[in-house]
Amino acid sequence: MSILEIIQQIVQANPEASKTQVSEALVDYIEAELPNIVRAMKILKTPSPARLREMELKLRRTRKKAKTAFKDLTRETEQFAREMAFLRQMLDGGPSSNFMDGVLQDGQSSSLAPTMSSRDSLFPLLPIVDGTPAPDIVPEPSKLPRRIRSFSPYIVGVKEPEEHLVVRFMLDRNVESKIGSDLMFEEFLRVVEVAVRRFAQASRHTWDFRMSVTTDVEAPKWERVVLRIKPLDVDFEKSMELWDQIDAEVRKTVESAVRMHPTESERITELNRNFFIEMDLD
Amino acid sequence: MGYDFDAFRQDLQAAAKALEGEDFELMNIYSNRIMSNSIFGDDRKFALPGFFLKDVSFTIGNLKARVPTSAFSTAKALASEYARRLLGQTSQSEFKEEELWQQFHGFMDRVRKFTMERIEGEVYVQPNASFTHEAFRWLISYLDKNKDTLLHPRNMLLKGILNEMNRLYRNHGAELDETYSMALITALDRCNDYVGMSSLSESDYGERTKKEVMPYVERVISVLKENTPSPENVNELLWVLIRRWRGYFIEFMEVRRAVYVPEKAIELPEETRKKLTEAITKSLERGPKLEK
Numbered sequence: 018m019s020i021l022e023i024i025q026q027i028v029q030a031n032p033e034a035s036k037t038q039v040s041e042a043l044v045d046y047i048e049a050e051l052p053n054i055v056r057a058m059k060i061l062k063t064p065s066p067a068r069l070r071e072m073e074l075k076l077r078r079t080r081k082k083a084k085t086a087f088k089d090l091t092r093e094t095e096q097f098a099r100e101m102a103f104l105r106q107m108l109d110g111g112p113s114s115n116f117m118d119g120v121l122q123d124g125q126s127s128s129l130a131p132t133m134s135s136r137d138s139l140f141p142l143l144p145i146v147d148g149t150p151a152p153d154i155v156p157e158p159s160k161l162p163r164r165i166r167s168f169s170p171y172i173v174g175v176k177e178p179e180e181h182l183v184v185r186f187m188l189d190r191n192v193e194s195k196i197g198s199d200l201m202f203e204e205f206l207r208v209v210e211v212a213v214r215r216f217a218q219a220s221r222h223t224w225d226f227r228m229s230v231t232t233d234v235e236a237p238k239w240e241r242v243v244l245r246i247k248p249l250d251v252d253f254e255k256s257m258e259l260w261d262q263i264d265a266e267v268r269k270t271v272e273s274a275v276r277m278h279p280t281e282s283e284r285i286t287e288l289n290r291n292f293f294i295e296m297d298l299d
Numbered sequence: 300m301g302y303d304f305d306a307f308r309q310d311l312q313a314a315a316k317a318l319e320g321e322d323f324e325l326m327n328i329y330s331n332r333i334m335s336n337s338i339f340g341d342d343r344k345f346a347l348p349g350f351f352l353k354d355v356s357f358t359i360g361n362l363k364a365r366v367p368t369s370a371f372s373t374a375k376a377l378a379s380e381y382a383r384r385l386l387g388q389t390s391q392s393e394f395k396e397e398e399l400w401q402q403f404h405g406f407m408d409r410v411r412k413f414t415m416e417r418i419e420g421e422v423y424v425q426p427n428a429s430f431t432h433e434a435f436r437w438l439i440s441y442l443d444k445n446k447d448t449l450l451h452p453r454n455m456l457l458k459g460i461l462n463e464m465n466r467l468y469r470n471h472g473a474e475l476d477e478t479y480s481m482a483l484i485t486a487l488d489r490c491n492d493y494v495g496m497s498s499l500s501e502s503d504y505g506e507r508t509k510k511e512v513m514p515y516v517e518r519v520i521s522v523l524k525e526n527t528p529s530p531e532n533v534n535e536l537l538w539v540l541i542r543r544w545r546g547y548f549i550e551f552m553e554v555r556r557a558v559y560v561p562e563k564a565i566e567l568p569e570e571t572r573k574k575l576t577e578a579i580t581k582s583l584e585r586g587p588k589l590e591k
Contacts, residue, residue, distance in 0.1 A: 040576045047575065186372040196373060197380030200409070203373065207413060210370035218367045228372075277424055 055104050182223050183214055184249065191230035192242065201281055205271070205288045212270035213244070216263050223249045225297070240291065247297040256296060264294045301340030304392045310336060311389060314352045315382040321375070323360030327353055335545045343538035344396045348385055350482065350541060351403040355381065362413055374413040381406040396534050404478040411469045419470055426472030434467050435477050439523045442484075446516050449491070452504045457488040479533045483519045486540035490515065492554045493547035515540060 027039055034042075069091065076084050188196075188206075196203045206228075217224040225247040230240050248259050271289045275282045310333045317326035333349025359378045362369045384402055388394055412420060438460050448456045464481050467473070491512050498504035518539075522532045 037576070044575050181366060183366070188372055188376050193376040193379055196376045197384075203377060203409065204412070206373045207370040210373050211368065211417075214367060214370070277421065 055101065058101065182221065183217050184223055184225050186210065186214070186226045187228070189227075189229040192228050195230065195242075201284045202288060204278070204281075205274070205285055205292075208270055208274045209244070209267055209292070212267045213246075213263065216266045220248070220259060220262075222251055222259070225249060227297070241293055242288075242291060243293045243295055245295050245297040247299075260294070260296045267294065301342060302336050302345045306336060307333065307345055308389070311348055311352075311386055314349075314356075315379075315386060318352075318355070318359070318375075318378060318382050321363065323356045323363065326356035327360075330356060331545075331548075334541050335548070338542045338545050343534060344394065344399075346538060346541045347396055347399050347534075348389060350486075350537070351385070351399065352382070354403075354485075355406070358407075358410055358414065368417070370413055374410055377406065377410055377413075397530055400475060400478070400530065404475045407468075407478060408472055411472065414469050423470040428472050428474050428477075431467045431471045431473040431477055435464060435473075435480050436526075438463055439480065439520060442516070443520045443524070446513070446520070449512060449516065450505045450508050452495070452498070452501045457484060457491055460484060461488060476527055479528050479530075480523050482537055483523060483533065483540070486537055486544060487512075487515055487519050489544045489554075490540055490547065493544070493551055496554050497547075497551050515543075 024039070024043065027042065028034075031039065072087065076087055192206070196206060213226060217226075227245045229243055229245070231243050233239055233241070246260065246263060248256055251259065268289070271285065275285050275289075278285060310329055314326050314329035314333065317323070317329055330349045330351075330353035333352070334346045337343070337346035337349065355378050359371075359375055362371045362374050365371075381402065385399070388398055388402060415423065442456070442460055445456065448454045461481070461484055464477070464484065468477060468481065491508070494507050494511050495504065498507055515536075518536055522528050522536055
């Protein structure tokens with residue numbers, strides 16, 4: 018429904034209201050709805066550095082005017098995307114850093130009460146209670162409301178939450194049991210999982226990981242821990258390349274873990290020897 | 300009437316299933332349910348698994364939210380093992396509170412590494428529980444000296460103390476005494492939140508805090524001031540606080556302003572409002588065109 022049609026409905030429903038009253042009601046409505054609009058808006062994707070470089074090369078032989086227009090458009094798009102991301106971040110509770118408060122309040126020191134970081138808590142404090150989870154905790158009205166005064170300035174470093182590129186990271190029951198009963202194994206897997214997830218995230222491909230404990234028919238007592246990896250959106254050749262890379266990355270991370278735990282180096286080395294990364298070709 | 304043991308087991312299984320399904324909101328709800336159902340009777344030990352599972356749901360839920368860089372799956376496996384053992388420990392109605400505490404403390408001590416930031420994980424490799432112990436004692440003493448701050452309607456004293464405790468616990472590890480301390484302060488803070496939420500004015504807040512919170516603050520300080528808190532005293536006081544907290548839930552339902560978050564609204568500048576009003580007014584003035 019267009020805004021004009023909405024206005025038409027309001028006028029029809031309120032024949033006695035003056036034009037100013039109708040327009041004020043509309044402004045109030047729009048103001049109340051703005052947060053939802055901002056949340057629902059699709060943010061333009063900014064081109065990657067590689068894509069930008071490619072475009073720059075293509076534009077080398079074009080006129081200066083076209084180059085300038087392209088640069089302006091890129092800059093504006095990026096600024097718009099950042100500001101939208103920033104707005105959404107603020108609407109979702111906002112960053113707790115004083116830097117952000119400083120920016121919002123034109124560098125004046127913030128008089129806000131500190132925001133609690135739930136992740137900074139082993140007994141986190143977000144009050145979700147029996148009955149209905151309460152994600153929309155509203156502040157006490159007298160508690161210094163923070164409102165967004167301006168859509169600008171340009172905020173460096175604000176980005177949309179990262180897209181999760183690991184579709185699944187599944188551990189079978191045997192792996193879970195080993196984690197529960199073996200502290201070093203748990204530490205080893207923690208290091209491996211962080212390395213694998215970081216690699217997956219940096220690769221920009223989507224992944225499926227499954228970890229299991231397997232035994233060999235010829236050596237039934239030899240338990241191997243196998244991580245089966247599957248990049249979901251790449252061809253065979255690229256898969257092989259990624260396999261090499263992820264294996265190298267994980268081994269490198271494990272080596273640095275060995276250096277951090279010198280007294281446990283033998284045990285970690287042994288765990289590393291029995292840990293295999295295999296490509297899922299199904 | 301008491302908490303029927305079959306119902307208790309069902310509630311526990313529901314929480315464990317929610318954990319398996321990675322639904323941490325539901326897990327939290329089922330954990331609260333265990334505590335709520337426990338107040339129908341007078342056997343305090345039934346509340347403990349609910350109290351512990353609630354914290355597991357928060358801890359693992361937070362890791363899930365940080366999943367691109369956290370070892371969420373390994374941590375969740377650890378939590379699943381914890382839940383399985385808890386189910387095993389409570390398979391008979393005559394389970395021991397102390398064993399539940401030991402198991403929970405073991406889980407919290409292991410999972411803390413997963414909650415560290417990358418740099419923290421690289422630096423705080425060796426635990427230093429004695430430092431945590433001393434720092435906790437300092438914080439309890441700080442609470443004792445500054446407890447009147449709790450009468451201020453905008454105070455964050457309990458949350459501030461918990462924040463320091465969390466950081467120390469996470470980076471340096473801790474002994475069971477510190478898990479007791481955090482449990483009691485957390486339970487106290489949950490009651491305090493309800494007083495803040497349901498007070499009608501600043502003076503009402505002060506009065507109610509004096510009446511409803513301060514007596515518990517005194518008791519918590521008295522129990523935790525001991526170099527080694529008595530498990531019996533901890534269990535009894537935690538039970539009192541859980542009962543009060545679930546009572547508040549019956550009276551007021553969800554806490555709606557326990558934690559300060561910025562107001563989620565966009566205020567249009569006066570100038571923009573004026574322009575928008577003018578623009579809309581002008582389009583209204585072109586009324587006949589709307590009929591097309």
